[in-house]
Amino acid sequence: MKDVKIGLLGCGTVGTGVAKILYENKDLIRSRVGAGLFLKHVADLDMETDRGIRFEEGVFISDAFQVVDDPEIDIVIEMIGGETIAKELILKAIDNGKHVVTANKALLASSGNEIFRAAAKKGVDIAFEASVGGCMPIIKTIRESLVGNRIKAMTGILNGTCNYILSKITDTGISFKKALEKAQDSGFAEADPTLDVEGFDTAHKLTILSSLAYGMELNLKDIYVEGISNITPMDIEFAKQFGYRIKLLAISKYSENFVEARVHPAMIPAGNLLSNVNGSLNAVSVTGDAVGDIILYGHGAGMMPTASAVVGDTVDIARNLMLGISNRIPSLSYQVEHIRTIPVKPIEEIDNHYYFRFSALDRPGVLSKISGILGDLGISLKSVHQKGRESRGPVPIVMLTHIAKEANVRKAFDQISKLDVMSDAPVLIRIEDEE
Amino acid sequence: MKDVKIGLLGCGTVGTGVAKILYENKDLIRSRVGAGLFLKHVADLDMETDRGIRFEEGVFISDAFQVVDDPEIDIVIEMIGGETIAKELILKAIDNGKHVVTANKALLASSGNEIFRAAAKKGVDIAFEASVGGCMPIIKTIRESLVGNRIKAMTGILNGTCNYILSKITDTGISFKKALEKAQDSGFAEADPTLDVEGFDTAHKLTILSSLAYGMELNLKDIYVEGISNITPMDIEFAKQFGYRIKLLAISKYSENFVEARVHPAMIPAGNLLSNVNGSLNAVSVTGDAVGDIILYGHGAGMMPTASAVVGDTVDIARNLMLGISNRIPSLSYQVEHIRTIPVKPIEEIDNHYYFRFSALDRPGVLSKISGILGDLGISLKSVHQKGRESRGPVPIVMLTHIAKEANVRKAFDQISKLDVMSDAPVLIRIEDEE
Incomplete structure (x- = not known):
């Protein structure tokens, strides 16, 4: 030959x-x-x-x-x-x-x-x-090994730069900015890190995976993308207290007539294998009707x-x-004639668990105002955590919700942001947790 | 078509x-x-x-x-x-x-x-x-995705029955026998569990993987096999204290003129991803010269x-x-003409870290006798743990070693077993830990 x-x-x-x-x-x-x-x-x-x-x-x-x-x-x-x-x-x-x-x-x-x-x-x-x-054979796995499976969902940590930065903040408590500098010094982030830290690189990868898994045309523009530049050590610390870690996830789910496809930071249970994927490593979990869950793990770059x-x-x-x-x-x-245009569900229509953190002045009635707005929009709370004021500054009020619709959460945030007792923009992190 | x-x-x-x-x-x-x-x-x-x-x-x-x-x-x-x-x-x-x-x-x-x-x-x-x-595409991964890699090592949790039993003992502290019964009740173990719990099923799988990875003829008979039926809750508890978990591992390593291929329970660091593979799940890690480490994880049976x-x-x-x-x-x-007979290194020639547990009568000089025998055979200790006697029974003496040769460890165990202060057969568990 x-x-x-x-x-x-x-x-x-x-x-x-x-x-x-x-x-x-x-x-x-x-x-x-x-x-x-x-x-x-x-x-x-x-x-x-x-x-x-x-x-x-x-x-x-x-x-x-x-x-x-x-x-x-x-x-x-x-x-x-x-x-x-x-x-x-x-x-x-x-x-x-x-x-x-x-x-x-x-x-x-x-x-x-x-x-x-x-x-x-x-x-x-x-x-x-x-x-x-x-290096992970995720494309071969979806295309060949799982050929007999209806793929139902995928969750991935697909950007080494973001995972390195989030791991650094988690381990050392430094700010996003400092962690990014460390990543740049160690060669884990580019001089212009936008493509990575703002989630676009992950969105490119999710576009490809969704197409392969569900037989849909590549559709980057409809994927919701949110990066990690607003993640603070405080939110990572709260996540720890509730048994979660924060990761930048690529999430995709299949239903009969639409797919979910979104990239954003999310809290996942500390016991989840993906929680333990640290540093610049990548991992992706695929759920199929026959195979159940399988996970691949390895160097996502280099x-x-x-x-x-x-x-x-x-x-x-x-x-x-x-x-x-x-x-x-x-x-x-999929054979070319079987590739369909499957709509991506807008982020507003997604149902999720949420973590909220509000920075409010420590005045009477604040909690009642916030929870009133949430209640009116049908957002039901699983737990509320408010610590007594330690200094004269604003106090963080942290809430975890039951399943709520993103559109309602956004409406609530609009209203809450306008309350005169709010001292900072409210924080929202989605929680990926099977109940 | x-x-x-x-x-x-x-x-x-x-x-x-x-x-x-x-x-x-x-x-x-x-x-x-x-x-x-x-x-x-x-x-x-x-x-x-x-x-x-x-x-x-x-x-x-x-x-x-x-x-x-x-x-x-x-x-x-x-x-x-x-x-x-x-x-x-x-x-x-x-x-x-x-x-x-x-x-x-x-x-x-x-x-x-x-x-x-x-x-x-x-x-x-x-x-x-x-x-x-x-379900894990480990064969496709080795054969196709890693075709450009010199594969250097593989470590696998390849038997769901054993992993279920060890996870049960770890979580609940019940005995091997009780955990096996639970596995049988839940459909995770056969009525005759020998093939699984004595490690033979894992050895079959390791035989196949080694052949694929290194281009060697299938060679089951030279693989060292030790099952999990002697693993006690006490050893699992000690392992926890030292930051390890016990798993039944398939281990294989490649050197120029031989391979290591062995199946036995081993302690691995709790932070290792394989440590967190629980219940009936399987996982395998492959190390290649280009790819570094990659891990596949999923249902190994069902x-x-x-x-x-x-x-x-x-x-x-x-x-x-x-x-x-x-x-x-x-x-x-490998192409048929490139498949070689590569010898499997006898277990006696393997170098490892070890965990020893001796049950000895609480008499003066016991520790000195045991450590004397170990020292004479060049087995150097990393740490020794002896708890004061709580009852009138024998006391456990636990030792972790630096790298030692298995042949020497076996000689030492022969001699130590014959000491008249020993009340039970000594326990040896290999430690897979990069130092």
Whole structure:
């Protein structure tokens, strides 16, 4: 069997990891696959940086378009990222009949419908395991292992930066701002952390998972997204007292005619396995009608773990090439004609348990005013915690609710915010807890 | 595309689950696979029991050999279990050119080399995801997702019965015997629990995993196996005090010229995710050179979770049949010519941390005698715990060691057992802890 020829676009962190695996574990891969994976070209504009790899003469080039146009190359691995040049290169590669491996969740979440349609038309495969959960085989699990299951729900910790920051605040009591700085110093957060800490990266991943699990078109724009930048050590401390931990969750649930799909910080019981996923690690739980709950756990980012998933995808395609087949498994898990537009339920219609924290001046009647507003909107309280004033400042009033509708909670917050005894904006954190 | 025709051998618990999924999620499977999975025959000697499924006329028969000889049937699912008739049927099916799905770990661990050779010769696929870890896609993960990794170690909780019993003892302090009775009452243990509680079932699974991960021939006989029937509430209590939990572990580690492969109860740090896998649940951690650690978690047994994995395998083969291919991925993860005989390191040569508990009469000099023997054999102690006598009975002396060689520990135990101050057989539990 002749070698499968690969072109790698982008040799940054993950791209370098991919090249390293293809070189260092070359014999291992051959002994498992029965053919070699030959890295014909690596394209990156930065041809100076020492990546610790000795590329053979002529392998490293600067022009990515030369790679996607090379008739000898079978598989293109896109590791450039971003939504402009990467998209152009992927579409060109598809048009040239090449199979594509990518980890580009932002691109797939926003332009996936177009890209997958183009690939289906050309009969080429798009593999993207590394786009969600880094090394965890969550896409393969949903698409292949759970093929006989009606998937009912998924809950994921899918962003290492956020999980690192929340773990730091939980362990040390420092502020979000300080924890973010620590994350940046340790290489767990980017200089501009917006995409991660505001939840958008998690939303990209949830878009992809929801599509795979439920047979729905990719729909990023309807996912509710709330990040972690407002999470305070005080709320994490209260959460602890009530037996919860705070995590940034990707949550998705399936019902007959809609799905829930939302990203926000949530309190989960300390005994829950997801509560114990700390630092930059990721985990995702999938609930299916046959399988019950299964959980995958591992490094959601980083050079080598992400590269491991990219190589897994590349081998999957190589095995198909060796047998002269393609499209063995539909990219989005369902046959194209079965992919539906399923509406995402607006966040206002979601029912949840809630944690509220109000900062109020310590005056008589405050509690009665707040609880009156909540009661009028049908929000029933499970417990109320008010500590006596220790200083002259405002006192925190903490409430946990029974199941309530988000729309009513928002109305109540509007009214409560306007009370003249409120000294700060009220805090709301959703609680994910089976009762 | 015409339907793929399936014959199911054995309609007990898991077999019934498989039939249920194939009937109830028929449309779902078709929308994902692009063809139907048609259950042509189900064979079971028990044709009376109501399984809650309406089989069509002529589907349910008593003769399993009729199924494997039916030229129309593409895939045979063996759910009979045991090592006699199941083996005969599988070999017959292979000989007839049929692909086989099985969950029969005992058979694969003992006769797998023969079965896989026969399958390779005939060019048919043998799929066995459900043989290890029930619903968890551990075989697919090792074989496909981690294909670019040198796998260095695996640690698994692979037997739900043992994990249920150990969790019960940990939570309630009852004896092994009482906990086993509870497990039997709740359907988590068989009437004859030997295969489970003595660790053999776990050893079968570890045999399969080691082969897949390291490219070695299946080798059950050299795996060290120790069950949980000697675990007492007292040792579990001591473990708690030292920050450990006791689990029955399948442990396997790879070095250049040998593997470690052993099954025994072990203490693991309470903060370790595996420590928090409770009840009948299973989990397995895999360490690879690129991926770092990844953990899969889920139901390791039970009708529907196991059936979920069987259906996943069946669909994998169906997808190949639809494209006219087979042997896309080698059954044992490595190409046949790369599967080696790798020796399993004898338990005596293993280095470990140990927990010892000695029951000694409360006489002067006991501690010095015991520690003298240990010192002479180079076993160095990390800590010693001796409580003052509360009654007239023997006192427990508990010791935790630094890394020591098992051979020396065994010699020491021989000598210590012969001391006339010893009132009971000494207890040894290995500690799996990275220092």
